[in-house]
Amino acid sequence: MILLPLNIITTTLIGASLAGVACSLIGVFVVRMKLSSLGFCMSHAAFAGAALGLALSFNPLVMAMIFSLTSAFLLGPVAEKAKLHPDVILGVMFSLMLALGLIFLSLTPGTAMSSSAMGILWGSVLGISKTELIQLGGLTGIVVGLIVLFSKEFQAIMFSRKLAEASGINTKPFFYIILFLTGITIALTLKLIGGLLIFALVVNPASTVYQFFYDIKKIILISPLVGVGYCMVGILVSLLFDFPVGSSIAIVSSICFGISVVFSPKRKRG
Amino acid sequence: MNFSSTQPIKLKNVSTIYEGEKIPAIKDVNLIISRGEMVTIIGPNGAGKTTLLETINGLLPHTAGKVEVLGKDIKKYGSYIRRRTGYVPQEITFAEATPFLVEDVILMGRFGKIGLFKSPTRSDYEKVREVMRLIGIQDLAKKPIGKLSGGQVQKVMIARALAKEPELLLLDEPFSNLDLNALSDISRKISYLHTIFNLTTLMVIHNVASIPPSCNRAILINQGRIVEDNLSGKRLNFSHLKMLYRVNL
Ligand SMILES: Nc1ncnc2c1ncn2[C@@H]1O[C@H](COP(=O)(O)OP(=O)(O)O)[C@@H](O)[C@H]1O
Ligand SMILES: [Mg+2]
Numbered sequence A: 001m002i003l004l005p006l007n008i009i010t011t012t013l014i015g016a017s018l019a020g021v022a023c024s025l026i027g028v029f030v031v032r033m034k035l036s037s038l039g040f041c042m043s044h045a046a047f048a049g050a051a052l053g054l055a056l057s058f059n060p061l062v063m064a065m066i067f068s069l070t071s072a073f074l075l076g077p078v079a080e081k082a083k084l085h086p087d088v089i090l091g092v093m094f095s096l097m098l099a100l101g102l103i104f105l106s107l108t109p110g111t112a113m114s115s116s117a118m119g120i121l122w123g124s125v126l127g128i129s130k131t132e133l134i135q136l137g138g139l140t141g142i143v144v145g146l147i148v149l150f151s152k153e154f155q156a157i158m159f160s161r162k163l164a165e166a167s168g169i170n171t172k173p174f175f176y177i178i179l180f181l182t183g184i185t186i187a188l189t190l191k192l193i194g195g196l197l198i199f200a201l202v203v204n205p206a207s208t209v210y211q212f213f214y215d216i217k218k219i220i221l222i223s224p225l226v227g228v229g230y231c232m233v234g235i236l237v238s239l240l241f242d243f244p245v246g247s248s249i250a251i252v253s254s255i256c257f258g259i260s261v262v263f264s265p266k267r268k269r270g
Numbered sequence B: 001m002n003f004s005s006t007q008p009i010k011l012k013n014v015s016t017i018y019e020g021e022k023i024p025a026i027k028d029v030n031l032i033i034s035r036g037e038m039v040t041i042i043g044p045n046g047a048g049k050t051t052l053l054e055t056i057n058g059l060l061p062h063t064a065g066k067v068e069v070l071g072k073d074i075k076k077y078g079s080y081i082r083r084r085t086g087y088v089p090q091e092i093t094f095a096e097a098t099p100f101l102v103e104d105v106i107l108m109g110r111f112g113k114i115g116l117f118k119s120p121t122r123s124d125y126e127k128v129r130e131v132m133r134l135i136g137i138q139d140l141a142k143k144p145i146g147k148l149s150g151g152q153v154q155k156v157m158i159a160r161a162l163a164k165e166p167e168l169l170l171l172d173e174p175f176s177n178l179d180l181n182a183l184s185d186i187s188r189k190i191s192y193l194h195t196i197f198n199l200t201t202l203m204v205i206h207n208v209a210s211i212p213p214s215c216n217r218a219i220l221i222n223q224g225r226i227v228e229d230n231l232s233g234k235r236l237n238f239s240h241l242k243m244l245y246r247v248n249l
Helices: A006-032 A036-055 A060-080 A086-107 A110-122 A130-149 A151-159 A161-166 A171-193 A198-210 A216-241 A245-263 B049-056 B074-083 B102-108 B122-135 B150-163 B180-197 B238-245
Strands: B009-016 B026-033 B038-042 B064-069 B085-088 B168-172 B200-204 B217-222 B225-229
Touching (some): A006 A036, A006 A130, A006 A198, A006 A216, A036 A086, A036 A110, A036 A198, A060 A086, A086 A110, A110 A171, A110 A245, A130 A151, A130 A171, A151 A161, A171 A245, A198 A245, A216 A245, B026 B049, B038 B049, B049 B064, B074 B085, B085 B150, B102 B150, B122 B150, B180 B200
Parallel strands (some): B085 B168, B168 B200
Antiparallel strands (some): B009 B026, B009 B064, B217 B225
């Protein structure tokens, strides 16, 4: 068990909560629209970008954003057309990005290496600064705001993109808004959870909630709460056992998802 | 008088080629449908019936010719036209776990019409209840869409298309999963709407026996081309069908 000053604990919990809300809201889209492999690619691209930033002593956050957004807009058209079997292309991309990230990390000058590099890989929620907290708060606000503002359009697209088009919604901009938000969210939360595991926080809360509800409105409302819950328990586990924070959140959320599959009313009779 | 509004569908030498294909799925189609007509489209599997409907509402981009719907060019005014056009796609299925309730699915049919930055109001919800009553699916309102039978889904999709109070109605084999009772019931209701609101209706029909009573025109389509179009309003005769399907009826 690690003991920490109260103000660090407070910042940590607020940061993790914001990350939990943003990631799991994005996750509702990613899971329903089968964008997991695309998101997975983006998170590894963000990781590669951040690593390059470290190697070049350039702002890792900015590099992470550039990388994840570029990959989103390059791969978006591929993901849009199910015909092209995006999984294969995405699989290739994701290993490429991971490989690049690891090379960039190995090029990082010795002094910067230690903690920042490990943070990018495994997450370092405890080292979160006030600026980062404000950035995260802003991001979470934007994600929630856009979801509220375009809730009709997003709902219709999540139901069926073709039927949304048929009802007169121009779906393309909204599809790319989702990719854009995914890219930004991943880049901003990268440092907290780590590039290798950030996607667990995107996919696991929403996937858990999907096991229990048939009403998308409830799923959108409850997923962020579950996401925050996973972060809190994850941090607790990480402090108790001195595990990396990203790993703890990934393990906690995966176990809970497993349990939810077993107890899902969608799989029960009578 | 606005000339275009009297001819909600105008296709001139229209061909549509699917992405990655070489042969057009519909070829050199010329078709004018006047306001208030109810037209059925008949033809064998793969004739191009679905392609024709989706070329008309612009879900599929046509590759040659000119498509004008509700007086506007589909290439420029696609969403405008689709906001005013009800479309019931052919046999659509939803995974059992699909997280959407029937009443929401129907309401979503109105979302394009409601427009950006606006929320559904009481009158939108009222309209949803009204079409559910009309089609007779009030009891399905709170059910997940993935848990319905094929026929029930078809009724929901018809209700969804009607919920937006369309100026033009496109239906793709809307009766294929309905039992005989439901078929004659829904067919009569579509005829009723057509008559009362002078609603222009274009309907792909699988079974000649299910042509609705108020239908005044039938188009036969084969291998991407219109092969018969009885503008005169006389009912289909068997020799047409025999020619088309090459079977003895
Ligand atoms: N997505 C597609 N990609 C390529 N070809 C298609 C696609 N959908 C339909 N086709 C082809 O276009 C032709 C017309 O199909 P369709 O309009 O669905 O026929 P129908 O509705 O009359 O049964 C068929 O030959 C079919 O194989
Ligand atoms: Mg068809």
